[in-house]
Every structure is written in C-alpha cells, then in structure tokens.
Amino acid sequence: DEWLISPTLIVQPNQRLRFYYRALYNGYEEDLKVKISSSGTDLAGFTTTIFDTGANPIMDTVVREAVINLTGVTTTTNINIAFQVPFFPQNSWGYRGQFLLLDNVIVEDIPECPPVINTTVTTNTITDLPVSLHEDICNEAVLGIVESYSNTTRVQTFPNQIARQT
16 A cells, blocks of 8 residues: 655646556556545545546556546645555465556646547457547547558548547
8 A cells, every 4th residue: 555645736726637657567467546635645634536447457568648637626725646556465476566657747727628548449440440539529620540451541531520438
C-alpha cells in the first residue's frame, strides 16, 4: 500500500487532471487509485476516488493517458492529489505492485475541444475497421477510414461528425 501525494494545489472550476501511466515490464500486474483530499495530506482525508484501475490492472508497458475532469470543483479550492498503489496479494508469478510508472502529471483547464486519447482498433479486415474513441470529437474534427487494396490506398473521411464512446 504505497502513496504519492502532491503538494497542495489551487484548482478552479472547469479543470482536469491529466497524467500518463504504465507498468515497468510486460506481465507485471499494477493497480492504481487516484484520490483527492481538500483537508490536507493525512491519508484519512483522501475519501474521493477519481480514478481506479479496479478489475483491470495495468499489465503492460503501453503508455496510457488518463484524463479526469475535476467535476466536483465548483469554486476555487485547495486540494491534494494522491496516487495510491493499493495492496493486493501477489499474482501467481510473484509480481503485483512492483513498478508503476507515472509521468507528466498536470492540472489544467479543460479545453473547449479535448483531443481524442487511447484510440484502439479492434479488427482490421478489408470491409470492417471499428475504431474506439475515448473522448468526444468536436464538430470540426474529421473521422477517417483508410482502405488499402494491393498498391492502392483510399482515405474516406466523415467531417463534422460528433462521436462519443459507447
């Protein structure tokens, strides 16, 4: 049960927490909770959980981005942010809670048009290319599909569409 706690931060309404995370090695099983306290750095004050890997531990070295809107902040507030690696029994090969990497932790204003993050493609066939988007796409964004046949590539775009994770 390890904790990394930020210094006191002054946050405003319409801000978000953004950071990157990954395991040190493939196969290491890592867990992460992110909690907020408005009463200082005592562990008992971290009662609001804003991020939890829960049943989906981090198990590879793929760098992922977490973006959490601080929706509970309605006025200028002093907070501390805690990154907790909670205790779990080791997995069958002896690795859990060994090496979790965090990077580029920032509190920032929520942009008017947030970028798409953590995009995944689930299949790749000649007729089907589903794409999973984990943020809104604003009206001016372009969602496209690239099709490749032998030596010919065609890009089909769909401008001014709004997509949302389902």
